[in-house]
Amino acid sequence: MNxxxxxxxxxxxxxxxEEKIGGIIIPDTAKEKPLQGxxxxxxxGKKDEEMILKAGDNVLYGKYAGQELEYKGEKYLIMRxxxxxxxxx
Numbered sequence: 001m002n003x004x005x006x007x008x009x010x011x012x013x014x015x016x017x018e019e020k021i022g023g024i025i026i027p028d029t030a031k032e033k034p035l036q037g038x039x040x041x042x043x044x045g046k047k048d049e050e051m052i053l054k055a056g057d058n059v060l061y062g063k064y065a066g067q068e069l070e071y072k073g074e075k076y077l078i079m080r081x082x083x084x085x086x087x088x089x
Contacts (some may be wrong), residue, residue, distance in 0.1 A: 007046055012059065012079065041055055042054060042081075066083060
């Protein structure tokens with residue numbers, strides 16, 4: 001990975017949005033933004049806050065959390081560790 005988050009930020013690959021519900025295909029404009037994803041990279045933390053998340057964690061985050069970015073055709077979210085709500089186990 002060529003993107004290294006700074007401080008307390010994490011880089012997340014969002015889970016794909018559902019394309020079908022009960023045989024009905026949902027257009028792109030009606031798809032809900034996914035609220036879970038996989039952590040790809042983490043920053044080094046701050047001196048008063050250690051990083052709990054690590055690469056490979058499946059996480060839940062808020063609906064409007066993070067900044068969307070696209071790198072080499074892949075979509076990512078970058079957000080602060082505190083914007084992550086839970087780790088899925």
